[in-house]
Amino acid sequence: MSNKYLLERSVKAVWHPCTQMKQHEILPPIPVARGEGVWLYDFDGKRYLDAIGSWWVNLFGHANPYINAAICDQLGRLEHVMLAGFTHEPVVALSERLSNLVSGKLGHCFYSSDGASAIEIALKMSFHYWRNSGYPAKNCFVSLQNGYHGETLGALSVTDVALFKDVYSPLLRRSTQVLTPDWRYRAEGEFPWDYALRAAAALETYLAKHHSETAALIVEPLVQGASGMGMYHSDYLKLAREICDKYQVHLIADEIAVGFGRTGTMFAHEQADIAPDFLCLGKGLSGGYLPLSVTMTKSAVYEAFYHDETALGFLHSHTHAGNALACRAALATLDIFEQNKIIEANRVKASYLSHVAQPIASHPKVKNFRNCGMIWAFEVETEDPAFPGKFFLAALKQELSLRPLGNSVYFMPPYVINNQEMDLLVAGTLRALDSF
Numbered sequence: 001m002s003n004k005y006l007l008e009r010s011v012k013a014v015w016h017p018c019t020q021m022k023q024h025e026i027l028p029p030i031p032v033a034r035g036e037g038v039w040l041y042d043f044d045g046k047r048y049l050d051a052i053g054s055w056w057v058n059l060f061g062h063a064n065p066y067i068n069a070a071i072c073d074q075l076g077r078l079e080h081v082m083l084a085g086f087t088h089e090p091v092v093a094l095s096e097r098l099s100n101l102v103s104g105k106l107g108h109c110f111y112s113s114d115g116a117s118a119i120e121i122a123l124k125m126s127f128h129y130w131r132n133s134g135y136p137a138k139n140c141f142v143s144l145q146n147g148y149h150g151e152t153l154g155a156l157s158v159t160d161v162a163l164f165k166d167v168y169s170p171l172l173r174r175s176t177q178v179l180t181p182d183w184r185y186r187a188e189g190e191f192p193w194d195y196a197l198r199a200a201a202a203l204e205t206y207l208a209k210h211h212s213e214t215a216a217l218i219v220e221p222l223v224q225g226a227s228g229m230g231m232y233h234s235d236y237l238k239l240a241r242e243i244c245d246k247y248q249v250h251l252i253a254d255e256i257a258v259g260f261g262r263t264g265t266m267f268a269h270e271q272a273d274i275a276p277d278f279l280c281l282g283k284g285l286s287g288g289y290l291p292l293s294v295t296m297t298k299s300a301v302y303e304a305f306y307h308d309e310t311a312l313g314f315l316h317s318h319t320h321a322g323n324a325l326a327c328r329a330a331l332a333t334l335d336i337f338e339q340n341k342i343i344e345a346n347r348v349k350a351s352y353l354s355h356v357a358q359p360i361a362s363h364p365k366v367k368n369f370r371n372c373g374m375i376w377a378f379e380v381e382t383e384d385p386a387f388p389g390k391f392f393l394a395a396l397k398q399e400l401s402l403r404p405l406g407n408s409v410y411f412m413p414p415y416v417i418n419n420q421e422m423d424l425l426v427a428g429t430l431r432a433l434d435s436f
C-alpha cells in the first residue's frame with residue numbers, strides 16, 4: 001500500500017465527515033497506516049503527533065498494549081449480543097464502575113454508540129419523565145449560546161453552531177439559548193467570575209418565566225468544545241444546579257468531550273460539587289477505541305418509567321448498545337486510570353506543558369491563551385478566512401496534527417504524552433505560528 005494509491009481510492013469512495021469534499025482537491029486527507037502512542041504514521045513512515053487526540057477521543061495512545069490485550073481477550077469470549085432481553089459481564093461491570101465514579105448518584109446506565117445518540121436519549125428521557133410524572137407541558141429545552149451537542153436532529157436542535165445548524169433549521173424543533181458563561185464574551189474589565197454570575201442570572205430570568213414548559217437545561221460543563229474550547233467558571237454550574245432545582249428543570253451534563261479527566265477531575269461537574277440529573281459520556285469512554293456512549297441517570301428518573309404498562313417504559317434502542325468489545329475497552333481504560341493514578345499524573349504533565357507553552361501565550365499573534373486540565377487553547381489574530389486549513393497544513397509540516405476550530409487552536413493530547421513530545425508540540429506550534 002502507498003499513500004498515493006490509498007488516497008486515489010479514498011476520495012472516490014469515502015465521503016468524509018465535516019468536510020467540503022471539494023477542498024480535498026487542494027488538501028487531501030492524510031493516509032494513516034498505523035498508530036503508536038501519541039504518533040500516527042503514514043505509509044512512507046512520516047509521522048504526526050496526534051495533538052487533538054483524534055477528535056478528543058484518545059486517552060492512552062494508539063495501539064495501547066493494555067487495551068489491545070483486553071479487547072483480544074474479549075474477542076475470544078463474546079463480541080456482541082443484543083442488550084434487549086440479554087446481558088453480559090462487561091456491560092454490568094462497566095455500569096457498576098461508572099456509577100461508583102459518580103458516587104452512586106447516577107446508578108442507571110443506558111447505552112448507545114455515539115455521543116449524539118446519548119444526547120437524544122437524555123432529551124427523550126427527560127421529556128418522558130415529566131410526562132410520566134404528570135407534566136406533559138414540559139417539552140422544551142434550553143441550552144447555552146455556542147453549545148455543541150452533536151448533529152442528529154434532536155441533538156442539533158440544542159446545538160448553537162450556525163455552520164452546522166442553519167441549513168437544517170426547517171427540520172429542527174426550536175429550543176432556546178441563554179447567555180454563554182464563556183469568559184471570552186465578558187465585558188471589558190469584567191472578571192470571569194462576575195461574568196459567570198451574570199450568565200447565571202440570565203438563566204434564572206429565562207426559567208422564572210418558562211419553567212412550566214421546560215424539561216431540561218443542557219450544558220457542556222466547564223469547556224464548550226466546538227465553540228473553540230471556550231472555558232468558564234465552575235460557579236456557573238453550581239448556580240445552574242440551584243436554579244434548575246428551584247424551577248423543577250432537569251440538568252443534563254454533556255461530558256462527552258470533557259469527561260474522563262480532560263478538565264483535571266474525572267468528570268468536569270465534580271469541580272462545582274454538583275450532581276446532574278443526566279450525565280452523557282462518549283468519546284474517551286472506550287479510550288477512543290470503539291464507538292460507545294452512555295446516558296446515566298438517577299433512581300428518581302428510572303422509577304418514573306418502572307411500571308406494569310409497557311408504554312410507560314423507555315422504549316428506545318440502538319442495535320449495538322452496550323457492545324461487549326467496546327465495554328471491555330472501557331473497562332481497560334478505567335483500569336489504567338486507577339492503576340496509574342492518571343488524574344494525579346496529569347496534574348504534573350499539565351503544569352509542565354503550561355510552563356513550556358509560555359512563549360505561545362506571549363506570542364504577538366496569540367490572544368486568550370487558556371488551560372483547563374488537559375486542554376489548552378488560544379486564538380490567533382488573523383483576518384484570513386482560510387486560516388484553519390492553512391494552519392492545519394503548517395502544523396503538518398511540523399509533524400503535528402492540529403485542526404483549529406475557526407481561529408482557535410487547541411491541544412487535547414493523549415495522556416501518554418511525555419515531556420519530550422510536549423516540547424516538540426510547543427516548538428512545532430511556534431514555528432507554524434511564525435510561518436504566517
Ligand SMILES: *Cc1c(COP(=O)(O)O)cnc(C)c1O
Nearest residue numbers: 114115116148149150225256257
Ligand atoms: C463530540 C460531541 C458530541 C457528539 O458526539 P458524537 O460521537 O460525535 O455523536 C456531543 N457533545 C459534545 C460536547 C461533543 O464534544
